[in-house]
Amino acid sequence: MKIxxxxxxxxxxxxAILCSYAMDIGxxxxxxxxxxxxxxxxxxxxxxxxIGECAFYSKLITFGNRSKHxxxxxxxxxxxxxxxxxxxxxxxxxxxxxxxxxxxxxxxIPNIANLDIASYxxxxxxxxxVYLLAVPHFIGFSPSDSVYDFYSLLAKRLPKKxxxxxxxxxxxxxxxxxxxxxxxxxxxxxxKLSNMLCxxxxxVLKKKYLKGVSEFCERNNRRFYDFTDIKTSAEYRAYYEQLxxxxxxxxxxxxxxxxxxxxxxxxxxxxRWGVEVAKFLSNLGIKTSLLIVDDFNSNSYDQITSVQDExxxxxxxxxxxxxxxxxxxxxxxALDLSKLDYALSQLYGCQRTARLCTEILNIINNGxxx
Amino acid sequence: MPIEKYVSPITxxxxxxxxxxxxxxxxxxxxxxxxxxxxxxxxxxxxxxQDTPIKSFMTHISETDIVLGSTKKLYQAVEExxxxxxxxxxxxxxxxxxxxxxxxxxxxxxxxxxxxxxPIISFDVGLAEDYYQGNCVACAQLIQTxxxxxxxxxxxxxxxxxxxxxxxxxxxTAEIIRIMENxxxxxxxxxxxxxxxxxxxxxxxxARYNLVTSKEATKTAEYLKQEYNMPYFYFxxxxxxxxxxxxxxxRKRLNVKANDEFLRSEEKRYTxxxxxxxxxxxxxxxxxxxxxxxxxxxxINEFLVNELNAQAEAYCDLPDSNIxxxxxxxxxxxxxxxxxxxxxxDPVLRILGRDDRLQIDNPIQSYKMISPYDKPLVGFSxxxxxxxxxxxxxxx
Numbered sequence: 043m044k045i046x047x048x049x050x051x052x053x054x055x056x057x058a059i060l061c062s063y064a065m066d067i068g069x070x071x072x073x074x075x076x077x078x079x080x081x082x083x084x085x086x087x088x089x090x091x092x093i094g095e096c097a098f099y100s101k102l103i104t105f106g107n108r109s110k111h112x113x114x115x116x117x118x119x120x121x122x123x124x125x126x127x128x129x130x131x132x133x134x135x136x137x138x139x140x141x142x143x144x145x146x147x148x149x150x151i152p153n154i155a156n157l158d159i160a161s162y163x164x165x166x167x168x169x170x171x172v173y174l175l176a177v178p179h180f181i182g183f184s185p186s187d188s189v190y191d192f193y194s195l196l197a198k199r200l201p202k203k204x205x206x207x208x209x210x211x212x213x214x215x216x217x218x219x220x221x222x223x224x225x226x227x228x229x230x231x232x233x234k235l236s237n238m239l240c241x242x243x244x245x246v247l248k249k250k251y252l253k254g255v256s257e258f259c260e261r262n263n264r265r266f267y268d269f270t271d272i273k274t275s276a277e278y279r280a281y282y283e284q285l286x287x288x289x290x291x292x293x294x295x296x297x298x299x300x301x302x303x304x305x306x307x308x309x310x311x312x313x314r315w316g317v318e319v320a321k322f323l324s325n326l327g328i329k330t331s332l333l334i335v336d337d338f339n340s341n342s343y344d345q346i347t348s349v350q351d352e353x354x355x356x357x358x359x360x361x362x363x364x365x366x367x368x369x370x371x372x373x374x375x376a377l378d379l380s381k382l383d384y385a386l387s388q389l390y391g392c393q394r395t396a397r398l399c400t401e402i403l404n405i406i407n408n409g410x411x412x
Numbered sequence: 413m414p415i416e417k418y419v420s421p422i423t424x425x426x427x428x429x430x431x432x433x434x435x436x437x438x439x440x441x442x443x444x445x446x447x448x449x450x451x452x453x454x455x456x457x458x459x460x461x462q463d464t465p466i467k468s469f470m471t472h473i474s475e476t477d478i479v480l481g482s483t484k485k486l487y488q489a490v491e492e493x494x495x496x497x498x499x500x501x502x503x504x505x506x507x508x509x510x511x512x513x514x515x516x517x518x519x520x521x522x523x524x525x526x527x528x529x530x531p532i533i534s535f536d537v538g539l540a541e542d543y544y545q546g547n548c549v550a551c552a553q554l555i556q557t558x559x560x561x562x563x564x565x566x567x568x569x570x571x572x573x574x575x576x577x578x579x580x581x582x583x584x585t586a587e588i589i590r591i592m593e594n595x596x597x598x599x600x601x602x603x604x605x606x607x608x609x610x611x612x613x614x615x616x617x618x619a620r621y622n623l624v625t626s627k628e629a630t631k632t633a634e635y636l637k638q639e640y641n642m643p644y645f646y647f648x649x650x651x652x653x654x655x656x657x658x659x660x661x662x663r664k665r666l667n668v669k670a671n672d673e674f675l676r677s678e679e680k681r682y683t684x685x686x687x688x689x690x691x692x693x694x695x696x697x698x699x700x701x702x703x704x705x706x707x708x709x710x711x712i713n714e715f716l717v718n719e720l721n722a723q724a725e726a727y728c729d730l731p732d733s734n735i736x737x738x739x740x741x742x743x744x745x746x747x748x749x750x751x752x753x754x755x756x757x758d759p760v761l762r763i764l765g766r767d768d769r770l771q772i773d774n775p776i777q778s779y780k781m782i783s784p785y786d787k788p789l790v791g792f793s794x795x796x797x798x799x800x801x802x803x804x805x806x807x808x
Contacts, residue, residue, distance in 0.1 A: 063441070063469045063489035071447020093508045093539055094423030095448060101420050101759075113416045117540040120414070121512060132415045150445055154478060154512055179445040180475045180509075 072177035072188035073149050077103040079189050079250075081111075082214075082230045085142045089114060089133065091159060092149030110136060121155045126162040137168040143232055145173045145192075153178040173199060184339035186250070193254030196235055202262070203240040209285075210238040212255055213247035219390050220287050221245065239264075243285070246270055247390060249341060269390050271318040271345070274325050275299060278392045291392040298399035302326050305406065308372065310334075312363050313379035315386050316355075317342040319398065324349040331373045334361050377405055419740035419759045421729060422577060422774075424537040425506055427546025430576040431554070432503045433467060436609040439499045441489050442470040443517065444507035469493060473509060481513065483520055494528050500610045501531040508539055531610075533557060544706075544730055547575045547628040551604060555632050558613035561640065567668070568619040570602040572633055573626030573648070576782075578705060579757070579774045581605060583788035588625065588647065591791050594674040595659045596666065604629065621666070623647040626707050627730070648707050651715030652682045652795045678792045686719075689799040693722045696806040699752030700724040703743045703760060704773035706733050708789070712755065712772065715795065723752075753805045770801055 073090060077100055080088050087110040090100040097113035105111040114132055116125070136144055148159050153176055160174055173195055177188045209223025214230070223245065224238060238244075239258055245267045246255050252270055259266035267281050275295035282289045303326040310332035311319050317338070320330035330350065335342070336359035346353060363376040382401055386394055422430075432440050442448065448470075469492075471477075471485040486504070493502055502524075510517050517534040524532040537549050551572065571588060574581040585603055592598040601619035602612055622633045622644040633644035645665060649658035656675065663670045700716055702709045706728040713726035713735065727738040738746075744763050747754060754766050757773035758780075772789060787797040 063471060063485070063492050069446055071445065074447060094420065095426060095508065097416050097420035098422055098426065101416075101418075110417070113420055115414045115416055115420065117414060118538055119540075121539070128414065135415075150448070151508055151512055154509065179447045180473055180478055185447065 069185050071149075071179040072182075072185040073100060073147055073179075074103070075185045076145075076147055076175065076177050076188050076192060077111075079192060080145055081105045081109070082228075084108060084229065084231045086145055086232060087111065087136055087140075087142050088145045088147060089136060090147045090149065091129065091152050091157075092116060092147075093151050096149045096151075109142070110139060112136060116151060116157075121151070121157070124157065129159060129162045130166060133163055133166060133172060134168075137166075137171060141171075143171040143173060145175065148174065148176045148178075150178045150180060153181075182340060183343055184337050186337050186339045187341075189250045190253040190339070190341060193251050194257055195254075196232065197239065197254035197258040200232060200236045200239065203236060205242055205262075205264070206240055208241045209243045209245055210241035211245050211247060212238065212251040215247075218388075219247075221285060226251075243267065245285075252341065272315060272322040272386075272395055272398055273391075274322065275392060275395065278395065281391070287391075291396065295392045295396045295399065298396060298403065299326055301403055302328065302399060302406075307374045307406075309375045309377050310363050310373045311377045311379060312359075312361075313377075313386075314359070314383040315379070315398075317345050319377075319379065320353065321345050321349050322395070322398070323402075332356070332363075334359065334363065375406055375409075377402060415741075416739075417741045418744050418763050419757075421740065422543045422546075424541035424543060424546030424549070425508065427543035427575070427577055428535050428537060428550045429505055431547060431550035431605075432505075434576060434605065434607050435501075435554075436607050436612075437499055438467075438501045438503060438610070439493050439497065440468050440503045440505060441486070441493070442468070442505040442507060443486055443510050443515070444470055444473055444505065445509065446470065446472045448507065448509070478509070478513060481515070483515065486520060487524070490524050490528060490532060494530065499530070501533065504532065504534040506535045506537050511538060531557065542729070543577055544628050547577070547626065548631050551575075551629050552632045552635060554613060555616060556635060558610050559616045559636070559640070560614040562615050562617045564620055565599075565601065565618050566620060567597060568599050568601040570604070570616055570619045570622045571600060572604050572622050572624050572629035572644070573707075574603070574605050575626055575628065576605055577774050578626065579708070579772060580782075580786050580789060582782055582784045583786045584625075584790045584794070586784055587788040587791035587793050588623070590793075591649075591655065591659065592623075595671050596663060596668055597671065598666075598668075617642065621645065627733075648711055648790055650711035650790055650794065650798075651719045652679075652686050652792065653719050654711070654715050655791050655795065682792055682796060685796050685799050689803060690720055692803050692806055693720045697723070698806045699750070700802070701747060701750055701752060701754050701756075702726040702772070703738065703740075703747075703754070703756040704728060706730040706735070708772055710735050712789070712798065715798065753802060755801075767805060770805060 073096060080086055081103055090096055090113045093116050097115045100113055114129060133144065152159065163169055163172055175192055175195055179185065209221055211221060211223045211225045214226055214228050224241060226238060243265045244255050244259050246252050247269050249270045252268065256266055275292040279289050279292040282292060306327055308329040308331050311330055312334035313319050314336050316333040316335035320333055323330055330353060332354050334356045338355055338357045363378055379401060385397060389397055429440060469489055471489050477485060490502060493499060504517055504521055506517060521532050521534040535549055535553055537546055571585060574585045589600050602616050617640045622636055622642055624630055624633045624644050624646045625648045636642045637644055645662055647658060647662060649655040659670060700722050702713055702724060709726040709728040713724050716722040716724035726735045727743055728735050731737045740760065744760060747764060754764060755770050755772045758768055758771055758778045761768050761770055788794040789798060
């Protein structure tokens with residue numbers, strides 16, 4: 043048995059407890075996550091400031107023909123003496139090439155060496171088009187945090203347009219929802235994001251937009267709806283009423299919830315939605331003692347610590363509940379919900395909660411998974 | 413300005429990694445952050461046929477380790493390797509993070525070696541060094557550490573060079589071995605970039621001499637000459653006459669008899685191809701531009717200019733060599749309008765919109781399986797292959 047990375051929420055600071063040093067348990071770095079995200083934008087050039095490996099591996103991500111994707115390779119003398127002049131030169135030349143904005147990704151080594159890239163770039167002509175994002179891998183919970191930070195940065199910095207009535211649906215997928223509004227779509231651009239933010243009602247359906255949009259709504263008097271997790275019927279009822287959606291399904295879900303709430307159980311859960319499931323079950327009085335999830339980021343941490351004091355999180359999705367269930371982790375039922383991962387991602391609101399409840403009731407009635 | 417627009421070549425540290433990962437029953441620990449190591453991990457399947465998950469480890473360095481200057485995880489990682497596997501040696505990668513923070517990896521390696529009674533070795537390469545330096549350091553240190561005095565065998569040699577980050581190194585090595593055996597009756601004792609065990613390294617000195625096939629191995633060959641009195645010869649022949657001349661030169665130095673029958677049979681085979689190719693070059697008159705690793709660019713250029721009378725020009729990515737140096741970006745920018753055939757690596761050919769079958773240098777941005785069944789570029793077979801590649805382009 044190998045539990046590769048575990049977190050315990052009581053002791054959790056920022057660091058996982060490692061149970062092995064094998065390389066194949068690792069995650070890709072935040073730079074990689076960010077480049078994957080940035081390549082979806084039509085009007086965003088990128089500059090990676092890092093050492094040779096960052097330069098080399100960043101080139102493995104294919105960008106569209108239009109975007110420029112350059113690297114600034116840091117050498118020893120840059121770290122010792124600084125590199126203000128050459129970084130400014132480099133950014134200036136990239137900004138001069140076209141009217142697109144520039145995302146500067148500052149990787150591990152410049153962060154360790156405390157290169158103050160922000161001050162290097164201050165006062166630069168066109169600096170309003172430069173988005174600077176630190177993407178060190180030795181900080182934080184998960185590399186996916188960098189994507190949350192990216193959208194948060196954009197939401198703060200994008201030009202503000204006047205508010206207009208309507209719904210902005212933050213998803214790149216063409217999801218089946220009883221809501222009419224402006225969808226993000228699969229062609230991204232900074233202009234598109236800016237247009238989305240001007241709507242009065244902001245409905246977030248994908249987690250990566252959550253931080254940016256929620257912060258923006260707080261600052262700019264927009265109504266914010268979070269459809270990224272799994273809420274109770276009572277919570278969704280409030281949303282549905284505000285959004286003018288039929289609430290009949292909320293009653294059905296309430297019925298399932300009542301059935302679940304009768305069982306004051308403790309469970310172990312394996313699911314990509316593990317944190318959301320644990321939070322939902324906690325609201326019904328069911329305690330989750332062990333979670334197997336594929337990504338545990340700062341959003342997950344905030345969610346889980348808001349409902350439970352003590353939980354063990356295994357951040358290795360190849361692990362199974364059977365491998366991990368020993369006397370250390372006391373629970374009544376093992377809920378392997380991994381086969382629901384895709385289905386849950388295709389559903390929203392009460393439909394998602396309903397699907398989850400029926401599956402859990404089914405497992406519990408059959409004695410639990412192994 | 414150290415900006416890289418299109419292509420970033422591999423670094424010295426990556427080159428060290430590629431040198432180490434193919435060794436039998438040895439493990440590599442990347443003293444670095446998670447993602448840093450993981451990228452290297454993604455490259456391993458191409459580089460080794462061994463069970464990759466139990467060969468590569470990393471310390472998953474965190475903010476706390478950096479702030480406190482802690483090497484605890486490195487000790488724990490080595491402990492895990494020692495307790496769970498029985499590796500003959502453990503190599504600690506010279507990560508950029510360690511060098512920036514100023515961790516004394518050499519000192520820690522010495523301490524770990526004493527503690528666990530196993531060879532635990534780190535390598536000394538800096539941020540500014542290129543992959544030539546990485547190959548050079550890894551090759552030299554491995555051989556200096558593990559080589560022992562042995563009894564010599566006549567007519568035997570080692571191949572030093574043909575590194576894992578070179579294009580088609582396996583078929584090139586096979587062609588050199590074929591030529592040496594058939595033309596000069598010489599047997600290979602050790603090939604640097606095979607799946608060698610530490611015992612293989614110990615027995616290097618059984619050979620009578622070394623063949624250096626890549627410039628980076630010269631330092632190691634020089635060491636073996638000084639310490640073990642083993643002469644060395646540069647042997648990476650390109651072209652038909654080039655190969656014949658290299659064999660003749662080596663024959664004289666070794667004072668052995670050549671197998672004329674083999675050379676005649678090869679000549680009989682290549683004469684026809686050679687004649688066709690010279691005609692094509694003469695009538696098509698296409699220009700040829702080469703951009704590759706030093707040894708490859710130099711050798712192929714000599715073949716094209718001296719034997720085929722082609723209008724060829726060569727550039728390499730090694731500064732201060734006897735052919736012009738050029739960065740990838742400069743080469744790409746200055747050859748966008750080049751009206752002729754370009755021989756280079758995959759990103760150069762892709763960005764310049766050229767046929768990727770004209771690849772002669774290591775695949776930087778694409779995955780290419782390493783296979784002994786590929787066609788070589790060196791020797792007689794390599795010359796035929798090069799002619800086929802060029803002819804198909806020139807006659808388009």
